[in-house]
Amino acid sequence: MNGFDLSAILGRADYVSMLVHGIEMTFVIYSGSWLLAMTLAILLLALRMSPLRFGEPVVKAYVSYHRNVPTLVQLMLWYFGIFTLLPDGLTSWLAAHNAETIFAVIGLGLCQAAYFSEDLRSGLRSVSPGQMEAAKALGHSYLSAMRYIIMPQGVRNGLPPLINHSVSLFKNSSLAIVIGAPELTHAVKEIENLSFRTFEIYLIGTVLYLFFSLLIMSGGAYLSMRADPTRSARA
Structure with missing residues (x-):
């Protein structure tokens, strides 16, 4: 030894099979929570920008909490708290369909939505108000101007923090181990218990997390380059 x-x-x-399965489940949790977070972030942003009087305080409270x-703590609240309050039929169904992964996606997605919504909001705030006025002068409606002119610029401006928080979400997927989700950290821990090769398996886990985090960052850097209008002009 x-x-x-x-x-x-x-x-x-x-x-190796345990590691591969752990990587697969990590990306299931990551992709599911990312899609949930981005969808909810757009809805939160729309609510915050709406004329509804309760929109702003509701979104502020949501963001502040998360x-x-x-x-x-949020993951533990969902799995060990809210899960137990659900009807027996629903809890049985969830237990038979990998409840740990489902609640990991829900907990991480709801939490990350608060960060994504602020990233999108900061990106939109950096767009000059004159852009909306120019769009209306060209005959665009409010929705048309937001869809074709304002939002594309806002998303492009918000890409750097969105990419950073996407990498953070990938790393935070490891927290799902506390509720028993069979992701990469869980697989590493199981292998360590079986092999007693603590340094080797944690080194492998560290390298895997580093590799995939850098891969996500590289993909984000590519998107930022593609979205850069000065790059298009140079081309």
């Missing part, structure tokens, strides 16, 4: 030996992990087909309560 003494000595550093990566082959003790990577040379075992069962351990930005000030630790994500770990």
Whole structure:
């Protein structure tokens, strides 16, 4: 057992299979929570910009809660709290369909929506008010101007923080281990318990998280480059 030996992990087909399954479940949680977060963020932004009087305070309260309560606590509240209050039939169905992963997606998605909505809002605020006036002068309605002129610029301006928070969401998927979701950190822990190769398996887990985080950052950098109008002009 003494000595550093990566082959003790990577040379075992069962351990590699556990790692691959953990990576797959990590991306299921990440992609599901990202889509939920972005969808909800757009709805929150629309509510905040609407003429409804309650829109602004409701969104502010939502953002304040999710930005000030630790994500770990929110996940535990959903799984160990709200899950137990659901009807028996629904809890049985969820338990039979990987409830841990479902609640990880819900908890992370709802939390990240607060950050995404603020990123989008800051991007829209950086668009000059003259853009809306120019759009109306060209015959655009409010919705048309928002869809074709304002929102594309706002999303482009908000890309840097959106990318950063997308990487943070990927890393925060590891928190799902506390509710038993079978993601990458869970797989690493299980392999460590079976192999007693603590340093080797945690090194592998660290390298995997680093690799995928850098991959997401690279994809975001590519999108930022493609969305840069000065780059298009140079081309």
